[in-house]
Amino acid sequence: xxxxxxxxxxxxxxxxxxxxxxxxxxxxxxxxxxxxxxxxxxxxxxxxxxxxxxxxxxxxxxxxxxxxxxxxxxxxxxxxxxxxxxxxxxxxxxxxxxxxxxxxxxxxxxxxxxxxxxxxxxxxxxxxxxxxxxxxxxxxxxxxxxxxxxxxxxxxxxxxxxxxxxxxxxxxxxxxxxxxxxxxxxxxxxxxxxxxxxxxxxxxxxxxxxxxxxxxxxxxxxxxxxxxxxxxxxxxxxxxxxxxxxxxxxxxxxxxxxxxxxxxxxxxxxxxxxxxxxxxxxxxxxxxxxxxxxxxxxxxxxxxxxxxxxxxxxxxxxxxxx
Numbered sequence: 001x002x003x004x005x006x007x008x009x010x011x012x013x014x015x016x017x018x019x020x021x022x023x024x025x026x027x028x029x030x031x032x033x034x035x036x037x038x039x040x041x042x043x044x045x046x047x048x049x050x051x052x053x054x055x056x057x058x059x060x061x062x063x064x065x066x067x068x069x070x071x072x073x074x075x076x077x078x079x080x081x082x083x084x085x086x087x088x089x090x091x092x093x094x095x096x097x098x099x100x101x102x103x104x105x106x107x108x109x110x111x112x113x114x115x116x117x118x119x120x121x122x123x124x125x126x127x128x129x130x131x132x133x134x135x136x137x138x139x140x141x142x143x144x145x146x147x148x149x150x151x152x153x154x155x156x157x158x159x160x161x162x163x164x165x166x167x168x169x170x171x172x173x174x175x176x177x178x179x180x181x182x183x184x185x186x187x188x189x190x191x192x193x194x195x196x197x198x199x200x201x202x203x204x205x206x207x208x209x210x211x212x213x214x215x216x217x218x219x220x221x222x223x224x225x226x227x228x229x230x231x232x233x234x235x236x237x238x239x240x241x242x243x244x245x246x247x248x249x250x251x252x253x254x255x256x257x258x259x260x261x262x263x264x265x266x267x268x269x270x271x272x273x274x275x276x277x278x279x280x281x282x283x284x285x286x287x288x289x290x291x292x293x294x295x296x297x298x299x300x301x302x303x304x305x306x307x308x309x310x311x312x313x314x315x316x317x318x319x320x321x322x
Contacts, residue, residue, distance in 0.1 A: 017069075023134060053068040095126060099301055107242075143293055150290060215242055248272055
């Protein structure tokens, strides 16, 4: 394609040609384009020169297109529509879009957050493709490099309930989706249940038990472990697992204590006869956050999907959103 040759022709002439083909009258075409007949006749002369074809012959009933003009008429509307679309501001039509989006999610968020937005999102944009990936050690870098559009992970609160975002890359933006806190699950015969009942469930009792841990983002230790370490204390972690459902299963079939975000408790209790008991000492909470690259903040499709995720979760957890 000799694209440089396009500089030799005024693309406005193609619009004039289309109107002439539709009206087949210089008078009507000039009126429609809001130009004089003389100016339109000069444009037609330029068209004939560029296209090396007379394009129209005059008859008693108006302009009659030549065979070449009729051939152009078959392709010109689609071409002009394409040019028009190129000149429009970025937009997104969820009903007709077939775009692909990807989102990396922390495993505990699958059961808690995914059901709140996947239905409404695909209901309004039934042709888009949404790839849901597990959150892993390199997911933050994938967001930075544009390999995935969205991420949902957990970030801890620090003192004065300020989210710890110091380590968040500058390229990424975030929004809090849902705030949560840590709690404990035990099997229905666990000795800790009696301690809770007798009001003797405290930090020492907690630390005297054996524990299981879910590894998130490649980290074996959670904020609770770092908080305990500041007091020269630590949990006796007997088993480390890669996912929360596995943790719930091990908890149900052992005397290990499972410390986890409270939002996952109902999902675990649907599968196993587990009992929830409180964490017996204060610990700052955590939040599930939506992450994305700042370059995508104003992109219409990205913004629409992002708003659908945030609004759906907000509607489901209004009383807990911060």
